[in-house]
Amino acid sequence: MTESLSPDVWIAVRLTIDLAAITTIVVLAIGTPIAWWLSRTRAWWKEVIATIVAMPLVLPPTVLGFYLLVLLGPDGPGGTIAGLWGGRTLAFSFTGLVIGSVVYSLPFVVQPIRNAFEAMGERPLEVAATLRASPWRAFWTVAVPLARPGFLTAAVLGFAHTVGEFGVVLMIGGNIPGATKVLSVAIYDYVETSQWREASILSGGMAAFAFVVILSMILMQKRAARVGK
Amino acid sequence: MRISRFIFGAVCLLVCGVVAGRADADQVNVAVAANFTAPAKEIAAAFRQKTGHEAVLSFGSSGQFYTQINQDAPFGVFLSADQERPKKLADKGLAEPASRFTYAIGKLVLWSKQSGYVKGEATLQSAAFAKLSICNPAAAPYGEAAVETMKSLKLYDALKPKFVEGADIMQAFQFVDTGNAEVGFVALSQLTGNVGGSRWIVPQTLYKPIRQDAVLLKKGADNKAATAFLEFLKGPQARAIIEKYGYALDNGS
Incomplete structure (x- = not known):
């Protein structure tokens, strides 16, 4: 490796990390109330909501990409929002990618948090209530700390899954360096144009990243299980 | 098992x-x-x-x-x-x-869904659009021809920030077709039977023939x-x- 990688690669790495970090924050902010509601409500239709949230697990990315392209476009709500700052469409923008990634990664975040909330049962919150903690305070001081392993899993999965996203980005991104050309798309580009060296270095990096993420997840869950006992 | x-x-x-x-x-x-x-x-x-x-x-x-x-x-x-x-x-x-x-x-065309929008190279010069759709010039010859055209017109550097790239010419077409990009370079063959919008068939002098x-x-x-x-x-x-x-x-x- 005498030649260094082109600056394009570093732009793509930086963009991917930014996208994954921002998506993780947004998806935790949206996913936590959904997970809480799902774990506490007795509404008969709660599993309908749970199903809708989980659908991106099964849907091909092309289906999401297609819907997003239409919804983000000038004739959809995305166009209206973009109009606020004089734009026409949210497609081909970093904002558009964040919206797509949030939808796509939501199930990976809601599921572990919901499980953690359900696993702790009603008891800790009842105790908190008898000690006159308001529901809001009980949530923050009792439920969230108890569900910590669930949050950790959710954050790691949400981040990693966004890094690994490809189909949706390819369809709504437009391959713009620094705005929408994330690592997975850059790799696709290198393969399409027979630039094997770049493709193999980046792919190797992604494989190493995936290995570390999954291994640390497994170790974290083991540790949580030990502490739980 | x-x-x-x-x-x-x-x-x-x-x-x-x-x-x-x-x-x-x-x-x-x-x-x-x-x-x-x-x-x-x-x-x-x-x-x-x-x-x-x-x-x-x-x-x-x-x-x-x-x-x-x-x-x-x-x-x-x-x-x-x-x-x-x-x-x-x-x-x-x-x-x-x-x-x-x-x-x-092949023939290269500058195309928009809006009628009256594309008026020849003036449309590129005025650059009144936010996004210009092309296909990946490294992977697709029509993308290369689009880049050559803009270079011949000395507009490449000015227009580059507005590019959105499709992985192939079908995607470049679809970005314009869904209205997400106002204009785009597509293949004339893709517009066969499509009478709406506005188009400019790029003169052959501006790019190498797409054989x-x-x-x-x-x-x-x-x-x-x-x-x-x-x-x-x-x-x-x-x-x-x-x-x-x-x-x-x-x-x-």
Whole structure:
């Protein structure tokens, strides 16, 4: 490796990390109330909501990409929002990618948090209530700390899954360096144009990243299980 | 246990597929550059009617197919959007050099869904749009031609920040078609039968002619359907279809 990688690669790495970090924050902010509601409500239709949230697990990315392209476009709500700052469409923008990634990664975040909330049962919150903690305070001081392993899993999965996203980005991104050309798309580009060296270095990096993420997840869950006992 | 059963099932399917493929020798897989999608479908239908052979078409960017063919993809014929890639495949021994010929010469168009929007090169000069859709110039010849055009007009640097790139020409078209980009460079063939919007057929002086070559691949060398398809592509019936879609024909062949 005498030649260094082109600056394009570093732009793509930086963009991917930014996208994954921002998506993780947004998806935790949206996913936590959904997970809480799902774990506490007795509404008969709660599993309908749970199903809708989980659908991106099964849907091909092309289906999401297609819907997003239409919804983000000038004739959809995305166009209206973009109009606020004089734009026409949210497609081909970093904002558009964040919206797509949030939808796509939501199930990976809601599921572990919901499980953690359900696993702790009603008891800790009842105790908190008898000690006159308001529901809001009980949530923050009792439920969230108890569900910590669930949050950790959710954050790691949400981040990693966004890094690994490809189909949706390819369809709504437009391959713009620094705005929408994330690592997975850059790799696709290198393969399409027979630039094997770049493709193999980046792919190797992604494989190493995936290995570390999954291994640390497994170790974290083991540790949580030990502490739980 | 479950995994081993899954693998067993997968192997069975694979074997069945290979056996079925052998039994039906009158079928050829054709890799088609995306700009040629519509005429290729029509040609394949006519080819089937006339010869009984079946051409199974795959569409994508020329760069994508080039990479796949290098990795032993099961295509018998390659209809590229350029001359360079079929030539390189022949040099590498992956295609029959003598079979290479220009089946069509493509035309580049600047297109918008809004009528009255595109008014020739002035539209590019005024640059009143937010997004200009092209296809990836590194992987697709129409993207390269779009870049050449803008360089000839000395507008490339000014317009570059407005580019959105489709992975192939179909995606570049679709970005404009969904209204997400106001204008885009597409292939004239894609606008056949599409009367709406506004367009500017880019003068040939602004970009190198897009000579699109077909080639018989090594995988198709012994396939009757593959050789027959290339013959059919040279014939009057196919040439009429190609012209109908706005391509020029190579008079030399």
